[in-house]
Amino acid sequence: MTDYSLNRNAELLLVQAHRSAGYWSGVMLNLRRNKVAMFAACLLLLLLLMAILAPWIMPADPYKSSIIHRLKPIGTENYLLGTDELGRDMLSRLILGARLSLFMGITPVIIAFAIGGTIGVIAGYAGGRINAVIMRLTDVLYAFPSVLLAIALSGTLGAGTGNALLSLTVVFIPQIIRVAESVTTQMRTQEFVDAARTSGASPVRIVFSQVLNNVLGPIFVFSTSLISVSMILASGLSFLGLGVKPPEPEWGLMLNTLRTAIYTQPVIAALPGLMIFITSISFNVFSDGLRQAMDIKE
Numbered sequence: 001m002t003d004y005s006l007n008r009n010a011e012l013l014l015v016q017a018h019r020s021a022g023y024w025s026g027v028m029l030n031l032r033r034n035k036v037a038m039f040a041a042c043l044l045l046l047l048l049l050m051a052i053l054a055p056w057i058m059p060a061d062p063y064k065s066s067i068i069h070r071l072k073p074i075g076t077e078n079y080l081l082g083t084d085e086l087g088r089d090m091l092s093r094l095i096l097g098a099r100l101s102l103f104m105g106i107t108p109v110i111i112a113f114a115i116g117g118t119i120g121v122i123a124g125y126a127g128g129r130i131n132a133v134i135m136r137l138t139d140v141l142y143a144f145p146s147v148l149l150a151i152a153l154s155g156t157l158g159a160g161t162g163n164a165l166l167s168l169t170v171v172f173i174p175q176i177i178r179v180a181e182s183v184t185t186q187m188r189t190q191e192f193v194d195a196a197r198t199s200g201a202s203p204v205r206i207v208f209s210q211v212l213n214n215v216l217g218p219i220f221v222f223s224t225s226l227i228s229v230s231m232i233l234a235s236g237l238s239f240l241g242l243g244v245k246p247p248e249p250e251w252g253l254m255l256n257t258l259r260t261a262i263y264t265q266p267v268i269a270a271l272p273g274l275m276i277f278i279t280s281i282s283f284n285v286f287s288d289g290l291r292q293a294m295d296i297k298e
Contacts, residue, residue: 030293037289040282047279051098060089062096062249071265082268084254085261090268094275097249101279104161104243104250105231108168113223116173120180121215125188125207135181142174150233154242164243168233172226179222183215217294225287228280235276251276 031037050057059080066087074082081090123134141149153167187193188211196206235252237243244250246257254272262269 027290027293031289034289034293037286037293040285040289043278043282044286047098047102047282050095051102054096054099058089058092058095060092062088062092063247064088071261071268073265074267081271082265084268085257090271093249093254094251094271097251097254097272097275100161100244100248100250101231101235101252101276104164104168104234104238105227105279105283108165108172108234109223109226109230111165111169112172112176112226113219115169116176117180117216117219117223119173120177120182120219121184121207121211123177124181124184124215125203125211127185127188131181131185134177138174138177141170142178146171146229147233147236150237151240151242154237159242159245161244164234164237167237168230171233172230175226176219176223180215180219183218184211187211187214221287221291221294224290225284227287228283231276231280231283 060078069079069083069087070085072079072083074080076082079089079091081094084090084093119134123131150167150171153170154164157163157167193206193210196210201209234243235250235255238250238252239256241256244253246253251272258269258272
C-alpha cells in the first residue's frame, strides 16, 4: 500500500470534530441501506457462529483418518463434502478450520490496532522530534513488502501459531501507525483542540477527551480492511509450513496438504481456498461499506 493510498484513506476516513449524537445513528442507517455490505456482514456473522459452534455442528471427527475412504468425491454417503488425502471428513475440517483461520486473521489486527493506534496518536499529537523519530522508525518496517516481511519473520522465528501471529502483528503495526498519525495530525489543528489547549487542559486530557473519540473511528475502519490481508497472509504462511502445524485444520494448511489431489479431486482441493476467498471478500466489502457509511456530508 503506497503513501498516497494511506494518506487518501486517512483523508476519506477522518470524521469532523464534535459530531452530534445522531452521527453514529446516521452511520448505522447508511450501513443498513448498503445491501451488499449487510450481506457481507451476515456472511461474516455466519462464519463466526460456525467457528464458535464447531464442536456441536461438525458431522464427524475432523481428526479421524481412514485410508480406504481417502479423497471421496462430494456427495458421498456420510461425507457431504467428500474426504481429504487422509480420509478425514472435509465438511468437519472446514467448519473447525474456521476457528483457526478467523483467529489468525483477526487477532494480529486487533493487537496491531491497540499498539499501532496508540503509537500513531502519540506521534500525531506530539509532533516535532517525537513524531520524526517514531515515523522514521516506522518507515524502516514499512519499506518492506508485507508478504516478504511476514515470511522473513516467520522463517526466522520458526513455524508455529504463536510465531505466525507475532510476525503478522509486526507487519500491520507500521500501517496502522501511519494512518493514526495522519488523522491525529489533522485533528490536532482543529479549533476545539486549540480551545482546550488554551483553557489549560493537559495534553493527556485533550487526547482522551477531544482527540480519541474523533480518530478511533477512522483507525478502526482502516484496521478492518487489514483483516482480509491478514487472513490471506496467515493462510500463506501455513501453506508454506511457517504457520499452523498439522494435524490442526486451518484453511491455508489444508490447501497445502491437498495440493497433490488437484488432478484427482480438484473440487475438494479447492474448497479451503474458496473459504478463504469468501471470507476475505466479505471483510473487504464490509469494511468498504463501513467507510462509505461514515462519510456523511454535513
